[in-house]
Amino acid sequence: MMFVLLDFMLLLFLASVFVSSACARPSSYAVWAADSAIARGQGNGLDDNGNPLVSYEHGELQWALRLLYEQTGNKTYYDYIKTGVDNVVASDGSVGGGYSATQFQLDPLRVGPTFLYLYNQTNQTKYRKAADEFRNQFPIHSRTAQGQFWHKKIYPNQGWLDGIYMGDIFYAAYTQMFQPTNNTAWDDITLQFTLMFNNTIQNSATPNHTFTGLLYHGYDYSHSTIWADPDRGHSPEIWIRALGWYSMALVDALAIIPTSHPGHAVLLNILRTLVPRIVAATDPTSGVWWLVMTQPGRAGNYFESSGAAMFVYSLLKAVRVGYVTDSDGKIVASAKKAYQYMVDNWVVDHGDGTMDWKNTVQVGSLNTDGSYAYYIGVPTDLNDLKGLAAFALASIEYEQS
Template sequence: MFSILILPLWCLITVVLPLVYARPSSYALWGADSAIARGQGNGLDSSGKPLVSYEHGELQWALRLLYERTGNKTYYDYIKAGVDNVVDSNGNVGGGYSATQFQLDPLRVGPTFLYLYNQTKQAKYKAAADEFRAQLPIHSRTAQGQFWHKKIYPNQGWLDGIYMGDIFYATYTQFFQPDNTTAWDDVISQFDLMHNNTIQTTATPNHTFTGLLYHGYDYSHTTVWADPDRGHSPEIWIRALGWYSMALVDALSIIPTSHPGHKIILSYVHTLFPRIVSAADPTSGVWWLVMTQPGRAGNYFESSGSAMFVYSLLKAVRLGYLSDTDGKIVAAAKKAYQYMVENWVVDHGDGTMDWKNTVQVGSLNTDGSFAYYVGIPTDLNDLKGLAAFVLASIEFEQL
């Protein structure tokens, strides 16, 4: 958006006018509009080929919330166009998706299929959701029943996978099988197994005790990084915990309150969220990339996980999942948000904003060490972070 001062024609002969761009009053809208202006999250990869991507699913979730808040059909149309790039007229999912790869990541787009079916009643969107749902009964699991994060990582459960797979699983059950207690029990079990196998229970040498969740675990204890204690990974990585935190608060609005599992998920919010607040850097208010080693040389404040925490904390308080009678949780989220907009939001000068300091990736396909995590570069306008910032801003602007 920009405005141009109108001058008489004779003035234009001698005056070169600069364009004056107006910054939107809402950071949520500014972030979303910037992503759309760059063509991010549109169901296509950088070369224009269809792509089923969890990053796109994350942005679509945020755009849906903005559409519901503002009524601006631009957001709805962008969501629909993005899904139509990966779902054909018969509901077949393309974009590189293959059920037999047994990956949880692509399923993050599934809630958008369900949303569009609810909005349009077009059969193709239900067919696409059914295709994703059909993966779950055949998806590889640990002996305890945890979905493997991917087929190529046998017996490994990662926090990331809960956000990717189980929000879709829960939403599908809510839409089409609300009385399927077996499915609800399975959804709860995924959260439960992940929590119990990754929660930090003791202090270890050179690691800060946070009581939070390690990035993942190997139930078979055969991976190079698997700790003798439940096979968990060595470090608490911010974005993995961010994914899980968002999954907790999103799941609570989907899982029936009458199901005993709702109280289990609520108990994890009560346990983890105050600890997340305590783990924030006391000066900046945001969080370290490797949360088990705050302040260590090479460690830094990371933007995607920090935004995910702000979203999760504020949503939990707003919906009454977490009591904040003394205001400390909201105050912590406000402090972190202020740092975010002052340090990671950059006015690009053309009506869009840039988003800084999002780490490109974090995987457990190496040794899971501190050196690995801090050695991964950060990206400008990485959608995993920008979409999280839009979500955080939506919650912040409702305060």
């Protein structure tokens, strides 16, 4: 009887070890975030009903998975990227998933860098044709009189910070791969960043708003929308994720635009202007950033996770690559403090080997009045891919710092 009991106890112990091992979280937060997204089937080129979908969120995750594949050699990440793209690109290279060039939307183009990556990896013509289809949108895409791409056809004359990350990283990557001497394209990419910066930068304090010197969510060149300020038509508030998209676009584009082209210096100057201001805008206690950055501490405002992760990624990459100097260590220290808050407050061990990611606001749009009440009234989501992918990117940088 004693031997039976001992055998039974041994079996229980081995079973507990197996379960513990099967559910153990990876030592890398970047891997944990990526594996969690994959386990939930997020970012796989399909919508919630299993229909093909071209989504900028998927493109953001695919960028993180590519970096992880290059670092770890884990082919799971590459295979997931390829499966996701194959869900939206047909064998003849045509792009499905709801994409239409004549809608003049910048958002879908965020998947474009993945087309280029897969073409480089496989030399399969369909990926080149898919990239060409996206690239052919630029000559027909509506612009302001200054030359800024409209964010979407349904928002005439409006430039949003979001659109720089969505469209111009693909524009730059395509130019680098296929047209590296096309200075007209490099000039145009530089123009997109510059117009957005010049038309949205907060130049002065306004009543009831904190001066940050950062960038408003967007602007209406025609000044015809309800929220357009007499000053350049900019929107009323600085919204964290819009600035996060733009910040990531800067550090990613600088790795693509030739240093010999004047645009590289232009973008570098913009980045060096914004980085200390982003650091200065942190909440002094938590070390992270408010959803509406122009109104820190106001009732209803809160610390938002996707924008915070985007800032951490941008700050750490800017220092690591040498785009900005950090002689006193304050930039890296600020980013690391924010990262620690993120893992302490927004990462939740789900108990099955995956993690949950909290406090990502669902959306921020300028199809409303752009008011403070609007931004704080949008719900947050659990495991929103915009935030989870940004956390994976931030973790990739943190784990190299």
